[in-house]
Amino acid sequence: MMTVQGTERPAIHRKGEDTMTNIIETQDLCKTYGSHTAVDHLDLQVPEGSVYGFIGPNGAGKSTTMKMLLGLIHPTGGTVRLLGQRMNEHNRRAILRHTGSLIESPAGYAHLTAQENLQIVADLKQVPRKEIDRVLEIVHLKEYRRRKVGQYSLGMRQRLGIAQALLGSPELLVLDEPTNGLDPAGIQEMRSLISEMPCTCGATVLISSHLLNELEMIVDHVGIINNGQLLFQGPLENLRRHSQGDILLEVLNPVQARRVLGTARISAGDGGAPDRLLLPALSPRLLAELVQQLADQGAGVVGVTRRTKTLEEIFLSLTETGKEVG
Amino acid sequence: MRALWAEVQKAHRRHDLPVAVGIGLIVVLWASASAPGTADERATGYSALLYALPIMNAVVMPVGMAALASRIWDAETKGQTCKLLFTLQSRDSLFGAKTALGMLENLLVCALEGLALPVLGMSQGFTEVLNAGIFLWLLLCTFCVNGMLYFLAFLLSIRLANQVAALAVGFCGALLGLFAAFMPPWVSYLIPFGYYIPLSPIGMNWDADTRIAEMFLRPLCWPLLAFTVLLAAVLARLCRQAITTKEV
Numbered sequence: 001m002m003t004v005q006g007t008e009r010p011a012i013h014r015k016g017e018d019t020m021t022n023i024i025e026t027q028d029l030c031k032t033y034g035s036h037t038a039v040d041h042l043d044l045q046v047p048e049g050s051v052y053g054f055i056g057p058n059g060a061g062k063s064t065t066m067k068m069l070l071g072l073i074h075p076t077g078g079t080v081r082l083l084g085q086r087m088n089e090h091n092r093r094a095i096l097r098h099t100g101s102l103i104e105s106p107a108g109y110a111h112l113t114a115q116e117n118l119q120i121v122a123d124l125k126q127v128p129r130k131e132i133d134r135v136l137e138i139v140h141l142k143e144y145r146r147r148k149v150g151q152y153s154l155g156m157r158q159r160l161g162i163a164q165a166l167l168g169s170p171e172l173l174v175l176d177e178p179t180n181g182l183d184p185a186g187i188q189e190m191r192s193l194i195s196e197m198p199c200t201c202g203a204t205v206l207i208s209s210h211l212l213n214e215l216e217m218i219v220d221h222v223g224i225i226n227n228g229q230l231l232f233q234g235p236l237e238n239l240r241r242h243s244q245g246d247i248l249l250e251v252l253n254p255v256q257a258r259r260v261l262g263t264a265r266i267s268a269g270d271g272g273a274p275d276r277l278l279l280p281a282l283s284p285r286l287l288a289e290l291v292q293q294l295a296d297q298g299a300g301v302v303g304v305t306r307r308t309k310t311l312e313e314i315f316l317s318l319t320e321t322g323k324e325v326g
Numbered sequence: 327m328r329a330l331w332a333e334v335q336k337a338h339r340r341h342d343l344p345v346a347v348g349i350g351l352i353v354v355l356w357a358s359a360s361a362p363g364t365a366d367e368r369a370t371g372y373s374a375l376l377y378a379l380p381i382m383n384a385v386v387m388p389v390g391m392a393a394l395a396s397r398i399w400d401a402e403t404k405g406q407t408c409k410l411l412f413t414l415q416s417r418d419s420l421f422g423a424k425t426a427l428g429m430l431e432n433l434l435v436c437a438l439e440g441l442a443l444p445v446l447g448m449s450q451g452f453t454e455v456l457n458a459g460i461f462l463w464l465l466l467c468t469f470c471v472n473g474m475l476y477f478l479a480f481l482l483s484i485r486l487a488n489q490v491a492a493l494a495v496g497f498c499g500a501l502l503g504l505f506a507a508f509m510p511p512w513v514s515y516l517i518p519f520g521y522y523i524p525l526s527p528i529g530m531n532w533d534a535d536t537r538i539a540e541m542f543l544r545p546l547c548w549p550l551l552a553f554t555v556l557l558a559a560v561l562a563r564l565c566r567q568a569i570t571t572k573e574v
Contacts, residue, residue, distance in 0.1 A: 070413050073573045096413045107410035109401055111339045120332050124414040164410065 021084065023048040023172050023204045024069060029078035031064050031228075038064045040228035041078070046206050046221070048171075049198050053219030053236075054208040055311075057319055061228040062208040063104060066176050069206075070101055083171060097125060100170040100203070102178055106161025110150030114141055114160050117149055118167065127168040135163040138200070139193065155186035162193065166201060173197060175207045179214060187211065191218050216311040226319045239314060245307035247279040247287065252300025260297050264290060275302075329415055329423035336401050337427065345397065346431040349390035350438030353382050357442065361450050371452030373528055373541035375443060376464055380522035383468055384503040387435075388475050388519045392496030394431050395479035396489040398424050403487055408574045417570045425562065428480065432472045440465045460527045463546055467525040470554045474518060475499070477561035484568040521554055 024046035031039040039061040046052045056062050067073045069080055071092045080087045082095050108117050118132045136142040139159040144152070149160065158178060165173055175194065179187045195218035197203045209215045216236070223233040232239055248271055251257040257277060261268045269278035282290065287304070294301050309317075337343070360378060362371045402408055411420055444456060475496070482492040496519075503520025506513050514524045529544045 067409075067574070070409075072409060072412055093414075093416060099413070101410070101413055103409045105406050107405055107407040109336055109405045109407065111401075112336070116335065116338065120335050121410070121414065123328060123335070124332055124411070126328075 021048050022046055022081075023083060024052075024206060025081040026065075026069070027079045027081075029065065029068060029080065030076045031061075031068060031073065032076045037228050039068070039075075042225070042228070042230055043233075044223060044230065045233060046204060046223075048204050049202075050221045051195060051198060051205045051207065051219045052221040052223060053215040053311075054206060054223045054225065055210075055212060055215060055315055056208075056225035058210070060225045060319075062225060063176055064228075065225070066101075066103060066174055066206070066208065069174060070096065070099070070103070072103070097168070098170055099172040099174060100165030100167070101174040101176075102158075102161040102165050103174070103176045105180070106157045107164065108149040108152075108157055108160055111148065113146050113148055114152070114163075115145040117160065118163060121164045122167050125168045131167055131169075135166040138166060139163045140189075155182050155189075158182060158186070158190065159193075162190075166203075169201055170203055173201075173203045173205045173207075175205065177209055178207065179209055179211055187214055194218055212312040212315055213310065222311070224315060224318055231318045236311070239311075240308065245281060245309040245313070247282060248303075248305040248307060249277045249279055249294075249301070250303035250305075251275055251277065251294065252302060253298060256297060257294055257299035257301075260294050260299055261290075264293065266290065329419040330426050332415075333398075333423040333427045337398075340397060340401065342394070342397060342427075342431060343434075345393060346434045347438065349386065349393070350435040350442075352390075353379070353386050353439055354442040354446075356382050356386075358446055361446055362452070363450075365453075368451055369453050370541050371450060372443070372447055372454045372456045372461075375446065376460060377526065377528040377530055377541060379439065379443075379464065380467075380526040381504070381507065383439075383471075383522040384507065384520045385500050387468070387472055387522070388496040388499040388503060389493065390435065390496075391432070391472055391475040392479035392482075392492045395428060395476050396483045396492040398428055399480060399483035400489045403483075403489070408572065412574065417572075418566070421566045421569045424480070425565075428476050429473060432469060432476060435472065436465050436469045439468065460543070463527050467551060467554075468522065470551060470558065471518075471521045471525065474521075474554050474558035474561060477558055477565055478518075481561055481565045481568060484565060484572070515550065518554070518557060521550065525550055525554070 022045045024044060026042055026044040029039055029042040029044070030037070042065060044065065054062050054065070064073065068075045069082065071087065083098055085091060085095055087095055114136070115132065118135070119129060122129050122132060133142070136145055139162050141156065141159055141163060144156065149157065152160065162178065165175070178194065179190050182190060191214055194205055194207060197205050207215070207219065220236055221234065222236050222239055224231045249257065252275065254275055254277065258268055261277070261279070266279060271278045291301055291304060357375055357379060362368050362374050367374065402411070440461070443461065447456060479492040479496055482495060483489055486492070499519030502517050503523070506517040506520045507523040511524065514520055525547055527544055527546060529542050531540045531542065533540070
């Protein structure tokens with residue numbers, strides 16, 4: 001059994017296939033509004049069984065892309081493949097019946113109870129109403145099912161939105177900023193809810209959020225978009241590998257260490273203490289050679305720590321430089 | 327049918343039924359308050375009511391239909407549900423279901439008016455025989471003009487997030503329609519809000535000297551009714567287009 005690279009979560013396979021399939025594939029997807037290009041030739045690939053984090057600054061094209069995936073807005077160009085089928089006007093609804101979505105803000109009729117809201121969605125999805133109990137249980141709203149949605153807090157409405165998306169056990173969940181407006185406890189709850197989706201519901205999750213630290217804890221694949229263009233896409237581990245952080249060097253003889261580093265033409269910064277030096281990111285081979293030299297020339301290497309960049313730091317460096325990561 | 331059932335469920339606790347009944351009741355109560363009282367008046371009781379009802383409709387229905395149409399769409403605007411619904415059902419089915427619900431409510435309003443007329447006649451002791459053909463024509467015209475106004479308000483509700491716009495247009499339309507009734511006849515053809523009046527099958531001659539009003543039958547204005555239906559169809563098509571092209 002294959003696993004998604006860089007994650008412990010097992011990948012889900014379609015019967016009779018021995019390679020991992022993409023549940024979402026777009027090719028040259030474009031959307032322009034007048035002279036403004038919101039999405040620019042996007043080739044998105046979301047592996048089945050993954051939790052795919054779709055990140056980018058405000059106005060990067062995340063929501064536009066997600067809406068195009070769901071057929072809510074028409075692409076200017078390009079194609080969308082969902083669940084292995086190229087989506088068009090004829091098969092759109094049949095495909096979307098196997099998906100659940102929460103775009104921007106949760107939908108709900110304020111004058112109706114959660115139960116009544118879910119009944120409407122279940123009827124339109126042609127899902128048995130007994131499913132409602134199951135999804136209310138998942139989002140912990142069972143005891144509030146008889147309360148009008150207008151009396152719900154934002155967090156409860158978000159959870160109701162997730163419950164609506166979960167009706168019918170969809171193969172794919174598209175969640176756009178599902179933690180928007182939630183308090184820390186609500187964010188934590190939502191985080192655990194979403195990260196469990198592939199295991200509890202067998203659903204692939206495409207999620208966008210601007211809370212990168214939160215996203216980092218639940219996603220195993222990442223797509224970074226800026227100005228409508230995809231800067232990186234792939235397993236989170238790959239992104240980290242390509243975006244190595246600084247190296248903290250701890251030595252007994254800093255003067256000697258600086259001399260060796262100067263000879264090797266490596267700039268050393270202040271590491272926060274006299275015996276600590278901060279080195280730029282180095283390849284493993286170069287780092288090994290450098291440590292060897294430092295040890296041979298009496299610098300007294302006590303410790304070498306590679307600082308891992310957070311997703312936020314990687315994201316900021318990518319969106320600032322605009323460079324694609326290979 | 328599934329889409330219509332969803333609309334019926336959405337109408338639950340939105341008080342659509344009381345609102346529709348209320349619109350019909352306003353006209354009925356107004357009609358009963360102005361129902362003929364003397365023996366002479368009772369001899370032309372139905373004619374007088376059939377003459378007065380279109381005027382009452384011209385005042386009440388533009389606002390009433392705007393209220394019904396805007397309530398039906400407002401639920402989607404306030405609930406931000408279009409993003410969800412467009413992934414669950416076809417846009418055509420959403421339009422069809424909302425149209426069906428709106429027309430059912432319109433039918434209820436017309437049925438109330440239709441039911442009230444003979445009841446009023448019996449309770450007030452009208453001696454005139456109710457002309458069934460004229461009675462049905464009035465109901466048909468009321469339904470068609472109501473429908474046309476419903477689609478106009480529905481279109482405004484879809485296009486504009488603020489539902490007050492549809493109500494404001496309905497209110498202004500009611501005033502315009504009423505004023506048009508006192509203008510030369512061609513003016514009333516320019517104001518669709520008041521089409522109830524030129525479509526009315528009963529006319530009245532008022533002799534200022536004798537102060538006697540005489541009711542008379544007018545030829546049924548089929549071309550105007552056909553134009554009303556055409557206008558309703560055009561507005562319905564625009565509503566459908568507004569929903570099918572709506573980007574959310």
